Amino acid sequence: MKRQIGVLTASLLILSGCGTSQTASGDPGAIFAGAAIGGNVGGAIGGLIGDNNGGWRGGYRGSAIGTIIGTIAGAAIGNAVSAPKQETYGYRIERTEPYKPQHETYPAPSVFDNLRIRNIRFIDDSRDHVISSGEKSKVIFEIMNEGEQTIYNVVPMVTETTGMKRIYISPPVMVEQIAPHNGVKYTATISAGERIKTGNVTIRVAVADGNGQQYDWQEFSLPTER
Template sequence: IGNIVGTIAGAAIGNALTAPRQEQIEEDAYIPEVREVRVQKYKKQPQVQPPISQLKLRKIRFIDDNRSHVIDAGENSKIIFEIMNEGRNPVYNVVPVVETVGKVKHLGISPSVMIEEILPGEGIRYTASIHAGERLKDGEVTFRVAVADENGVICDSQEFTLPTQRGN
């Protein structure tokens, strides 16, 4: 009997992991109005040749737990976006960047994870997790979403602003 129960439970868990739940969640996503940001370099070194990579950001979406499009104190949310390689060569060691513009207290963003390779004409979907602390104040926060190539050169950068709200 234990074997049968284990098999049924395992099948249910396996099905849950492979079911395309992600798309349903994203239907409720808020698509913020983004602003293009002038591309800049992290490192202050002269660039001899233009970057060979053509990394572009697409489909930036914001999803908060209660779907209010406001970051509430104590709430978890996500910024989801795609990084596309529109060039002719693979790009390596791509770093997605999600940060706040200016100093914002009581807001945590998951650290960036380097992507080893994006082939030409392909892309990846990246999700950054955001947690608002219990002491978040009323106001607004501007997020910068960017992508850097293996040399630390920002290839594309966009910003958007969301309201924040203190807890009750």
């Protein structure tokens, strides 16, 4: 009987979450497992408490109530653990201009031509998408290898192109290799000095080879504030 109560309660929780991703966005299997464990534990504890206070009738009643409460709590934990994680407050940078190769003087194509920058995100401490004095922020992006060969010694680059003073960007870290049809996620930190100017700053995100030659790239502008 208690098992039927737990299963019914978990089923109602999942069905009630069909209309909203915030209620039951996790794996149904994980929700049922959490509900079963929570129901068993809640039923046992509730039965002991009820038995001490009201005999076997109180124990049965306490066990039933404990099963319901434990099932709800267990289902909520299972949903929270299995729900997909999302980046909050990320400012997505859309590609606003076509790819412009930076190596027209090279006589032959390079495997680096197959690298593409995707999913650029900018996240600042205040989440207002403004670089303020003394603030730290991050630029996160992916580098994908769309070719058929492994590419070695890939250098992700994040630079400031407008000459704004007191903008400090973390130095690039070389990626040893990117396999065909695979990618890497890269994060660069941006620190603003205490007395930056109010205006706008342009950030360039690029991918380069070991010699510093840039290939696919994207620029975007952000306001700055003292």
